[in-house]
Amino acid sequence: MSGTSPVFVLLTDFGLADPYAGQLKAALFVHAPSVPILDLSHGVPPFAVPTGAFFLAASRRYYPKGAIFICVVDPGVGSFRDLVCITNANHTLLGPDNGLLALACRDMRREGPVSIHTLVPSSLPAANTFHGRDILAPIAASLASGSAIHAVGARPRKKIFTPPWAEPEHGSGEIICTVLHADRFGNCILNLPNEDELLLYPRLSLYIPKSGNSVALQEVTHYAELPASAAGILPGGQGFYEVAMANAPAAEHLDLAPGDACHIRGDLWGQV
Template identity: 25%
Template sequence: MAIISLTTDFGEKDHFTGAIKGAIYSETEDVKIVDISHSVSPFNVQEAAYILKNAYKNFPKGSIHVYGVDSERNPDNRHIAVLLNDHFFVGADNGIMSLVAGDRKPDKIVEINIYNDLDTIFPAMDVFVKVACHIARGGTLEVVGKPVTELKSLRTFTPIVNTEQNLVTGHVIYVDNYGNVVTNISRQLFENIRKGRDFELYARNYRFDRIYTKYSDIVNFAVEKPRRDDDGRRLAVFNSSGYVELAIYRSNLETVGGASSLLGLSYRDVVTIRFL
């Protein structure tokens, strides 16, 4: 049974999420639909890419991933279907797939051309569903589109390394459910530039000189638990996706807040690492 995943900015209030699922089952009942997220911030392609990139690798090969974020078709925003790493992706060529692919080159890209006289303001349901279900039934990409060679690239989200190789400038790309702030500085880039040097990480007026490998590394377990005062401490950590993340230990957005609120950090804010 084919798997079709959904990543959108539709939210849960409106009918869109239910409608797209109904459209899939109307096309073919022999599929399993998996929701990755419908809580992507509206039109935030970087956030969508981060979520999709870190989720799809856990699906079986051959899975089909529909992403509905900034999907309206226009001369600057074509629709594509992509075969990448034995997974299929269907959505708009708005930079999401270039961020998902990273350094990996897609095996196949087609520009979808099944519109005929179709004029839709809901392409995720009227176009992406048809393509995804076609693939789920064993159809090829060439039937739904013409081959293209390149994806739209979002270079503005790539960290910048200065010529002296002692300063990395990155940005906040995602704020998670705990208020943790994820940057676009990968552990691989950090280690490649660091070369064993000490460093200082700055975000607004906050300084970090250590990046942990897990959240609880900040706790001194040699101290008796009643005497510890670790909750609410800020830290930098390499998260499970391999990116530098700023967090508040055991944060709770509904009570004490998280790194995003307590440190005043939000999407696209600058984070720098200076190597000493």
Template identity: 30%
Template sequence: MSLITLTTDFGLKDHFVGAVKGAIYTELPDVTIVDISHDISPFNIAETAYVMKNSYRSFPEGSIHIIGVDSELNQDTNHIALKLDNHFFICPNNGVISMIASDFKPEKIVEINIHDRVESSFPVLDVFVKVACHIKRGGTLEIIGRVIEDFKRLIDIQPVISSDNTKITGSVIYIDNYGNVITNINRKLFNEIGKGRPFTMHAGRYKFTKIFEKYSDIVNFDLPEEQRNQDGQKLIIFNSSDFIEVSIYRSNMKTVGGASSLLGLDYRDQLTITFE
């Protein structure tokens, strides 16, 4: 079974999400539509890439993913459809696919060319929906576009390695609902460069010298319960997606705040890891 997912920065206040779903159901009344997120920060490509990378593989192979973030067609950004890791993606060619494609090479990419027949200021509705429904009916990618060899890369998703392999310079690419700060440095890169050496990570004016596997690892459960409270302590972990995450243990955004607000870290802020 294949289905269609939606990931956009439309929010839920306006009519946009409903209009897109209505158009899909008009063409495919029995299709299953799943919302991945409509709360992507406006035009935030790195955030979109992170969300997609960590969600699409939970869906059945053959699923069709519409990505509607910064999707206006212009001289710098065309529209593409591709088959990647046995999934189909329909998106602007603005680098959003590059985090997923860092692990898998696309099997086929086409530049969508149905714009010649459709003039639109709402391409997710007027173009992406038509492409998704075409694919869902079993149509080939070549029918809706010409085959191309590559796509745009999102440079700020990639950390920078020093020439002597002693330093990784990364950045914040996502802040989750708990205020946790996700970096673009993953476990594989950390291990390849670090090779088990001691390290210091600088994030804003704070530094860390240990990475935990899960949040509760900061708690010493050998202590009596009344002595082990670590609520509000800062830590870094390899999160469920294997990226380094800066967190506050048991943070509460409504009262104490999360790592982003308490440590003064925001999207695109730089951080460094230095190995001894």
């Protein structure tokens, strides 16, 4: 990514009440004081890797070429999981290999060649519980200064961990999805990209295994198309299909939460 000006972009589940986000920024500033630091979000719910993966995949395209993303939603910090670096001609991602980078990596592969490396911690002191501050920040700073990835102690690898929720499952007459995120309006964002086709049936329903309930599902293009109390599905503004209700929180009414499975079913199951 020569010829571009680097910028650091932070995605974490740290919140803002504790000092963790500030310490991560301080570590970056100490090592690379001239590089701007932008916050994608520190509001990922604690340990919510699927939600963090969605935030990253939905947002990455809006950041400038040369951006270095430091991503820390890491329930397994200090354990056996690897830290990885994913790079293409546009962006660099740093984070744990726990599925957090999986959706963004899939999109980066569509843009062109991608290189993936396992990061090897340096000899600098590092807390077992704060790899973002003590390991990822110095590596990000080195990359921003122009260091090659192999110079920061990295080993090439072919792939990263891809969890089951990273892709919907297309079956006969149904698509099995996972809720990645429920936003503040109660819209449920699914792991079904907008470019995927919905089932070609005149009627759809949504089956929720957790509760055993099924509801009719209207295919619409915007929220206002939905009648009051009706559930619908539409291609969302974040690149993924959403289950929504008009002026009402679908997540609450349908009892859906991030990580829940839901089945979009076609007419062959009968009208709900």
